[in-house]
Amino acid sequence: MRKKDVLPWLLIVTDKEHLSFCKGAMSAKPYNPFGIKGIALLDEDRVGEKELVRLDSAIEYDIVCNDDNLKSYVLAEVVDEVFIALSDEKKEREL
Secondary structure (H helix, E strand, O other): OOOOOOOOEEEEEEOOOOHHHHHHHHOOHHHOOOEEEEEEEOOOOOOOOEEEOOOOOOOEEEEEEOOOOHHHHHHHOOOOEEEEEOOHHHHHHHO
16 A cells, blocks of 8 residues: 555656657646656667756656566556557557
8 A cells, every 4th residue: 555645656658759748748737646757768778868858947757668678667666657658559569
């Protein structure tokens, strides 16, 4: 059971085409109740890098996995919610 003062962890699953949309969406008010676990950037090998949310912000998200290690990452880490931003074609192929 999760403690009241701890935010649920959210994993962002996306590709480079939808990354800008995700960064904007995650900085919006509806996602404030989540702690962002990181970004699964499926079509680029940038694991370990940080992604700046906006140029005028110091907020960064870690790129934690890609399509090669998404399953093992989710099994090994605490992830409460997943935000998926992919085209329907990519969802069928990748997920």
